[in-house]
Amino acid sequence: MSLNKSSKIGVAGAGTMGTGIAQIAATFGHDVYLFDAYPEQLETSKKSLENILNRQVEKGRMSTDEIEGILSRIHFVDHIKDFAGCDIVFEAIVENLQAKKDQLARIEAIISKTCILASNTSSLSIASISSGLKKPVRFLGIHFFNPAPVMKLVEIIPGISTESEFTNHARRLISSWNKITVLAKDTPGFIVNRVARPFYGEALRIYEEGIANHATIDWALKVLGGFKMGPFELMDLIGHDVNYAVTESVFKAFYYDPRFKPSFAQKRLVEAGRLGKKSGIGFYDYREHANNTEPHLDETLGNEILNRILVMLINEAADAVFMNIATVEDVDLAMKHGVNYPKGLLEWADELGPNWVLSELETLQDYYGEDRYRPNPLLKQKAKDGEYFHEKR
Numbered sequence: 001m002s003l004n005k006s007s008k009i010g011v012a013g014a015g016t017m018g019t020g021i022a023q024i025a026a027t028f029g030h031d032v033y034l035f036d037a038y039p040e041q042l043e044t045s046k047k048s049l050e051n052i053l054n055r056q057v058e059k060g061r062m063s064t065d066e067i068e069g070i071l072s073r074i075h076f077v078d079h080i081k082d083f084a085g086c087d088i089v090f091e092a093i094v095e096n097l098q099a100k101k102d103q104l105a106r107i108e109a110i111i112s113k114t115c116i117l118a119s120n121t122s123s124l125s126i127a128s129i130s131s132g133l134k135k136p137v138r139f140l141g142i143h144f145f146n147p148a149p150v151m152k153l154v155e156i157i158p159g160i161s162t163e164s165e166f167t168n169h170a171r172r173l174i175s176s177w178n179k180i181t182v183l184a185k186d187t188p189g190f191i192v193n194r195v196a197r198p199f200y201g202e203a204l205r206i207y208e209e210g211i212a213n214h215a216t217i218d219w220a221l222k223v224l225g226g227f228k229m230g231p232f233e234l235m236d237l238i239g240h241d242v243n244y245a246v247t248e249s250v251f252k253a254f255y256y257d258p259r260f261k262p263s264f265a266q267k268r269l270v271e272a273g274r275l276g277k278k279s280g281i282g283f284y285d286y287r288e289h290a291n292n293t294e295p296h297l298d299e300t301l302g303n304e305i306l307n308r309i310l311v312m313l314i315n316e317a318a319d320a321v322f323m324n325i326a327t328v329e330d331v332d333l334a335m336k337h338g339v340n341y342p343k344g345l346l347e348w349a350d351e352l353g354p355n356w357v358l359s360e361l362e363t364l365q366d367y368y369g370e371d372r373y374r375p376n377p378l379l380k381q382k383a384k385d386g387e388y389f390h391e392k393r
């Protein structure tokens with residue numbers, strides 16, 4: 001069995017992610033069966049897809065023939081019986097373990113023996129979702145980023161029972177859709193949502209300590225660090241309810257490791273209903289005539305802030321390699337293409353020198369006396385042996 005252009009694709013859940021995955025597959029010539037438990041959602045999905053594709057025509061990126069072709073290949077179906085002829089089915093329904101297990105068990109009863117099953121979960125373990133399946137060997141995580149048609153990265157996550165044959169077939173298919181695939185171990189947050197935690201967490205900690213206001217921290221990361229968005233702007237955009245829930249679930253999943261500790265400042269925003277852009281106010285005020293705090297343009301302070309967040313991110317990237325979550329190359333690809341970091345974190349570590357990164361972390365650990373700042377053993381070894389994460393050319 002191998003997957004190719006004539007493979008039929010099933011997608012369960014016609015929300016943001018399911019619609020995006022269906023669009024990608026149909027763009028690459030596949031017949032797609034897009035199912036949702038709520039028929040009105042199928043209508044919404046179809047309308048949003050038509051709008052997105054029509055905008056592509058207006059911008060001159062696609063022809064009317066192309067979008068008609070894409071839309072004709074997507075079959076909006078209100079029953080999973082249409083998955084019977086599919087070669088791979090992507091589950092992108094609500095992020096609820098029981099709902100996913102129930103839906104996948106129903107799908108498994110219909111699909112062929114060789115059909116691959118995948119989940120787009122962001123926070124549940126692949127092992128837990130697979131526990132309800134009769135044949136978990138053909139089930140894996142395939143994690144797209146939002147918006148799926150735009151974001152280049154896809155994390156491929158084999159579960160404890162997945163046979164490599166299925167992982168390889170699925171990975172080749174996704175790569176043929178012009179995506180960058182990285183392989184990740186089935187651990188909380190996979191690569192991106194784990195390694196990115198300090199971008200928010202350390203920024204919040206600096207803010208809570210009163211070292212700088214949110215606008216200054218954002219300015220430091222963007223102007224001095226080259227990040228596209230500052231952490232506070234980004235949290236306001238994601239929504240504090242969503243970002244706080246992810247932080248809390250990663251913290252619990254890592255058995256309360258202080259590296260992932262959530263922040264009171266963010267919790268209070270959630271409690272007060274200041275969820276960010278969507279509610280008109282978060283750290284920034286998006287309402288008309290709002291007076292927003294200005295950044296304090298002090299380069300010495302800005303570099304201190306940038307370096308502190310950066311070394312914490314690098315320490316997390318090193319930990320992902322040390323704990324065999326992913327390779328050095330995949331961790332760097334994941335952060336560049338999953339969250340648009342200006343450089344791979346381990347490339348960055350090599351540029352700054354593992355020795356320098358280690359000494360910054362040791363300074364933080366000495367000052368705070370907290371386990372949160374403990375340097376990763378792999379970073380320590382690289383610094384001690386004068387090695388780099390990537391081979392120096």
Ligand SMILES: NC(=O)c1ccc[n+]([C@@H]2O[C@H](COP(=O)([O-])OP(=O)(O)OC[C@H]3O[C@@H](n4cnc5c(N)ncnc54)[C@H](O)[C@@H]3O)[C@@H](O)[C@H]2O)c1
Binds near residue numbers: 038
């Ligand atoms: N939105 C993101 O940024 C993002 C990014 C990566 C991964 N994810 C993951 O992708 C999945 C879907 O997220 P989303 O943002 O598209 O959610 P969404 O709420 O936009 O869509 C979920 C869809 O599933 C449908 N649904 C609910 N229960 C169902 C069931 N039992 N059977 C069939 N359909 C059902 C809903 O009607 C809805 O259309 C989740 O697992 C989420 O964690 C989301």
